[in-house]
Amino acid sequence: MRYAILLMGAPYSDQASHSALRFARALVARGHRLEAVFFYHDGVHNAARLAAPPQDEPHLVDAWASLSSKHQVALQVCIAAALRRGLLDEREAARHGKDGVSVKAPFELTGLGQLVDLGTHCDRLVTFGP
Amino acid sequence: MQEPHDDGDLLVILRHGPHGSSWLKEGLDAALVAAAFGRRVSLLFMGEGVTALIADQQVGALGQKGTAATLEMLEMYDIETLLVEAQGLSRLGLSRDDLMLEVECLSPVALARVLSGHRLVLTF
Amino acid sequence: MLLHIVNRSPATSRVYLQALAGMSPEDRLLLIEDGVQGALPQLVPYYAGLEGRLFALREDLASRGLLGHCDASVQVVDVDGFVILTEEAERTVSWY
Numbered sequence: 025m026r027y028a029i030l031l032m033g034a035p036y037s038d039q040a041s042h043s044a045l046r047f048a049r050a051l052v053a054r055g056h057r058l059e060a061v062f063f064y065h066d067g068v069h070n071a072a073r074l075a076a077p078p079q080d081e082p083h084l085v086d087a088w089a090s091l092s093s094k095h096q097v098a099l100q101v102c103i104a105a106a107l108r109r110g111l112l113d114e115r116e117a118a119r120h121g122k123d124g125v126s127v128k129a130p131f132e133l134t135g136l137g138q139l140v141d142l143g144t145h146c147d148r149l150v151t152f153g154p
Numbered sequence: 155m156q157e158p159h160d161d162g163d164l165l166v167i168l169r170h171g172p173h174g175s176s177w178l179k180e181g182l183d184a185a186l187v188a189a190a191f192g193r194r195v196s197l198l199f200m201g202e203g204v205t206a207l208i209a210d211q212q213v214g215a216l217g218q219k220g221t222a223a224t225l226e227m228l229e230m231y232d233i234e235t236l237l238v239e240a241q242g243l244s245r246l247g248l249s250r251d252d253l254m255l256e257v258e259c260l261s262p263v264a265l266a267r268v269l270s271g272h273r274l275v276l277t278f
Numbered sequence: 279m280l281l282h283i284v285n286r287s288p289a290t291s292r293v294y295l296q297a298l299a300g301m302s303p304e305d306r307l308l309l310i311e312d313g314v315q316g317a318l319p320q321l322v323p324y325y326a327g328l329e330g331r332l333f334a335l336r337e338d339l340a341s342r343g344l345l346g347h348c349d350a351s352v353q354v355v356d357v358d359g360f361v362i363l364t365e366e367a368e369r370t371v372s373w374y
Contacts, residue, residue, distance in 0.1 A: 030276070038311075046357050050360065054358065065176065137187055139187075143276070150283075266301055
């Protein structure tokens with residue numbers, strides 16, 4: 025089946041991101057296709073490239089990137105929710121005159137239309153909230 | 155038994171009031187975008203979410219916009235199915251007369267049926 | 279048939295009432311994260327009427343030391359079981 029995940033919890037603040045990652049790995053292990061993880065609300069913080077958790081804790085940002093490269097999972101971050109929370113890719117940083125970049129590939133800033141699209145063409149969309 | 159999805163493409167459940175968090179705003183944004191993409195969207199105000207509909211809301215003390223202006227635009231986006239959990243209203247001592255928009259009040263049985271009737275349900 | 283997912287404890291949050299309000303008679307309920315507290319014998323009566331349709335996630339019970347405390351009426355599933363529940367349901371609704 026074709027799946028998408030909607031993640032709305034911030035990493036390390038609550039369990040939602042860990043739950044979503046566990047579920048994502050189990051999905052692909054069972055042979056399903058995970059089209060995308062869509063990050064919305066505080067879930068956008070999962071895309072923070074400067075996150076530096078202690079080495080003996082799961083590194084969620086890296087784990088999403090690794091899932092994405094192994095299984096061709098799109099990591100789509102709501103651009104409106106991200107900009108408000110200080111998460112900018114190179115293009116947005118330049119556009120807003122900021123000297124730092126907090127989001128990079130494989131995370132991509134995108135519109136809510138992508139979420140609507142995932143909800144329409146995937147067989148299942150599973151939400152993880154805080 | 156296969157449930158028919160004939161009520162709409164997307165049900166957005168709003169469970170938070172205005173100003174206290176961004177849940178209501180971000181839920182409404184998702185609904186508006188889906189409607190702009192031509193999807194048939196219904197809104198269900200549940201629990202504390204019913205307070206989103208109270209009349210006479212104002213901007214916040216720092217000029218935060220709130221959500222009342224967005225709610226007034228729903229008709230322009232062809233979002234006309236506005237559902238309210240009847241118990242959510244009565245729990246707060248509110249009635250439909252206190253609300254800024256025409257809504258349909260749902261009994262518990264009708265509420266469960268609405269969830270089954272949509273192709274996709276998003277909770278905010 | 280829908281799969282409802284709850285991640286809050288009925289002892290501290292009213293979210294379980296929203297999930298119950300949204301459930302049709304054939305729908306299933308999966309308890310995850312702090313929601314697994316609802317599988318304890320003392321709290322499982324909040325979910326009266328869901329016998330055979332109430333599930334709890336094994337790893338969230340285990341990480342909290344609650345695996346041995348689960349009520350017999352609750353079906354414990356691992357993360358693969360979680361995926362299977364989403365396969366079997368037409369779609370899922372999360373309450374958090």
